[in-house]
Amino acid sequence: MRPLDNNMPIWTLYGLKRGVATTRWPKRAGEDGQAELLGMPRYHPEICQENCEECVDSCLPGAIALREKPDSTGRLTVDYGRCIACQLCTEVCPVGAMTPSNDWAFGVRERGDLIWTRAVTSPPAQELKGKIKRVFGRSLHIRHVDAGSCNGCESELQALNNPFYNLHRLGIFFTASPRFADLLLVTGPVTYAMRGPLLETYNAMPKPRWVMAMGTCAVSGGATGGGYACEHGLEGILPVDIYLPGCPPNPAAIIEALLLLLDRREQKVRGGRVVN
Amino acid sequence: MNDTVERNSTPEELPSACKELLRVGARMQMAYAWFPEPGTPTEVLYLANQAPHQPFLLLRCRLSRMDGILPSLAMISPLLGWYEREMQDLFGLRFAGHPEPHPLVLHEGARPPLPPLDPRYQPAKPMPFESAPWVLPAIHGEDIQWLPFGPVRADVLESAQIGFLYIGEGILHCHPRLFFKHRGMEKRFEGLRPEMGVILAERVSGVDSVAHALAYCQAVEGACECAAPARARYLRVLLAEMERLYNHLHYLGHLCHTTTLKVGEAEGKWLEERCKQLNARLTGSRFLRSVLIPGGLRRDLKVDGLLDQVNALKLQIKAYTGLLETTNSHLDRLITTGELPSQTAFDQGASGPIKRASGIDRDLRRDHPYAAYAELAVNVAVRKEGDAHARAQVRIGEIESSLRIIENVLAALPDGPIQAECITRPGREGLGWTESSRGSIYYAVHLDQSGRFARVKIKSPSFSNWRVFPFTVHDSNMMDYAINEASFGLTMAGCDR
Structure with a gap:
């Protein structure tokens, strides 16, 4: 084809011909684009065997640990706030007490809800729900700060604006200036060099302001936290309103978590598992 | 090491050994240090590749004392300049005659009590750090303005700071400050079993x-x-x-x-x-x-x-x-836009589509x-053109x-x-x-x-390509910057590790 002086009309036509690419999810279930994606492994303490530490030994971020004293919740502590969904535990468990699943909508308001417990008690955070609706109506402006991610989380955040997810349709926008931001969305384990810029960004945001820890690194440090250069995510650095573990969380999981913050979606996970 | 031809070298012999490698058409690929035993002096390794299907070349240089000094090879093979600065920051090595002996991987103000990659250094929390100004080129002339951009940049972008010295629309000099995302990934592998390390390798970039x-x-x-x-x-x-x-x-x-x-x-x-x-x-x-x-x-x-x-x-x-x-x-x-000459691409270590767009x-x-x-x-x-279009075409x-x-x-x-x-x-x-x-x-x-x-x-690759990138920005204009950066397709996570 020869270059044309102006082929903008061709692009317009091209765009029109390609039709609507945007999913109808979350309004319509099942079209979230995450078919066959592996999420957090499911823990089945009732079949977990004594004298076996296979999963503990194969868990790089230490999400699975042996309890000193086994109690009614089983022999292991399973903390999905540390899980990077590497699936190793599901492969090494000799009895199938860790099984692959597509449970990925792991956004929660309380850190404790990411730890497996038998009895699910924590009530919905009513206070925040009322407040955020009053302040923002239903729209949200986000300032993202990369505090040392592997770029996987950024890749999925950038995907939110592709035609399939088209985040704008939900009234959610990324903003350049922290002055216009309602939500600080943090990725990465917080490196020593990004700690200062992160806190400066937070301090530049007007109140009321909210914080979301996106990705297992930001929630707990995951596989990259600690050492000579990193903190353990936002633990002890900023107050967190929404925790979203995942390595990285997929775009639909990010949307679920953002809508949870806005009280437009119910929290799916309590006590370390999907309950509704 | 597998697939390599090895040669031992004393620190004094390094410059001539490096020149000899370049003379036979080899290209330096990386240099790194390690402690063969904790508490003993480091060994420094230089890797080069030669003609296709030939084994890689590996130069080994064992230091005789802990505070040994190596001759800098940055003036012979410029792309080694960053590897030497990395070893300076992480291993406490010194390189005599380095043209830019400033910190690179660790920011000014980082004060680890031991070199971070020393196996005896197993910190419970991040090393002490007090933010300090970074080393910039000397500026003469009243009309020149300084624009630091980042590390938190507009849009969803990885953290990095780009400094511009400019007059009006014209950029005189581009001075990136990287490694905000340095996580110490290489040290994190230490002590792991090989079947576990792959989980970490998947998360470097x-x-x-x-x-x-x-x-x-x-x-x-x-x-x-x-x-x-x-x-x-x-x-x-x-x-x-x-x-x-x-x-x-x-x-x-x-x-x-x-x-x-x-x-x-x-x-x-x-x-x-x-x-x-x-x-x-x-x-x-x-x-x-x-x-x-x-x-x-x-x-x-x-x-x-x-x-x-x-x-x-x-x-x-x-x-x-x-x-x-x-x-x-x-x-x-x-x-x-952002033309990269073939020689600069070769000398400064351009990799992948960047070098292939400049005729390598x-x-x-x-x-x-x-x-x-x-x-x-x-x-x-x-492609031979070396511009943003050639990089896209590749x-x-x-x-x-x-x-x-x-x-x-x-x-x-x-x-x-x-x-x-x-x-x-x-x-x-x-x-x-x-x-x-x-x-x-x-x-x-x-x-x-x-x-x-x-x-x-x-x-x-981004470690190499970030080093090359500013050479295409000096003496260009502000309007082209974003296009040029995008045409390089860089990541920070891989570069900073």
Whole structure:
């Protein structure tokens, strides 16, 4: 084809011909684009065997640990706030007490809800729900700060604006200036060099302001936290309103978590598992 | 080390040894240090590649004392300048005659009590740090203005600070400050078993998960003298090319974003999304993670129906890239933007599509084949112009080549096992390499006597390409900056590690 002086009309036509690419999810279930994606492994303490530490030994971020004293919740502590969904535990468990699943909508308001417990008690955070609706109506402006991610989380955040997810349709926008931001969305384990810029960004945001820890690194440090250069995510650095573990969380999981913050979606996970 | 010809050198002999390597047409690839035993002086290794299908060249230089000084080779092979500064920051080594002896990987103000990569340094919390100003070039002239941009930048971008010295629209000098995202990934491998390290390698640079993990696995396999079975080698190629595909489509979409070609941006990113959804169906991960392991693959892949999906994509990609290449408003912004001369590309260490867009015809898949590339034809796209357009054209060429390779893999995919036993051999060393979508990746692994890692060195393409990038920005203009940066397709995570 020869270059044309102006082929903008061709692009317009091209765009029109390609039709609507945007999913109808979350309004319509099942079209979230995450078919066959592996999420957090499911823990089945009732079949977990004594004298076996296979999963503990194969868990790089230490999400699975042996309890000193086994109690009614089983022999292991399973903390999905540390899980990077590497699936190793599901492969090494000799009895199938860790099984692959597509449970990925792991956004929660309380850190404790990411730890497996038998009895699910924590009530919905009513206070925040009322407040955020009053302040923002239903729209949200986000300032993202990369505090040392592997770029996987950024890749999925950038995907939110592709035609399939088209985040704008939900009234959610990324903003350049922290002055216009309602939500600080943090990725990465917080490196020593990004700690200062992160806190400066937070301090530049007007109140009321909210914080979301996106990705297992930001929630707990995951596989990259600690050492000579990193903190353990936002633990002890900023107050967190929404925790979203995942390595990285997929775009639909990010949307679920953002809508949870806005009280437009119910929290799916309590006590370390999907309950509704 | 596997696939290398080794030579020992004293510190004094290094400059002449390096000159000799360059004279025979070799190119330095990386340099790194390690402590063969804790508390003893370091050994410094320099890796170079020579002609295609020849073994790599490895220079070893063992220091005789802890506070030894090495001669800087930065004036002989400029690309080594950054590796030397990295060793200075992380190993406390000193290099005599270095033209830029400032901190690089650690920011000014970081005060580790021991060099961070010293095995005796096992901190419970991050090293002490008080932010301090960074070393800038001296400025003369009243009209010159200073614009620091970042590390928190507009849009969803990785953290980095770019400093500009400029007059009006004209940029005199571009001075990036990187390594805000330095996580100490190399140290994190220490003490791990090889089968666990792959989980970490997948998280060095998320969008290059396969390329990193594969280079890692091949390094371990080199050290342990095991080989992946044929089916696994073919499927590794499939994974690597699927990764190249979504990265290059993202690249084209993002490039359109900077030239404000809106439909082109949407289409590139929509095609990327479809590739990622395909990745998830194939492996359970949009980033193709959790499949590779030393010795082969963790599980077999369901490739039924993949060919149809790829063929459907192929038609759309062809229409898309064809339209991009005939859109004057887009091409006008790319042609002559950010020109990188071939010599600068070679000397400063440009890698991958960047060097191939500047006329350097090298690709590890063809020249030093790994996995099943020796059995598959790899077309290497090369351009001579060295501008943003050439960099985009090389990537378009690589997309076409990737699609062909995927077809060929699916046509020739052998049956059989997907994993061979890979028994850890204590005290051994291994080298692995891959050609990622951004350029060459090298992993050098050193196992200790208990079969755990004593040292893992990662050479990532963005480390090389970030070093080169400012040479295309000096003496350019502000309006072209974003386009030029996008045309390089850099990541921070890989560079900073």
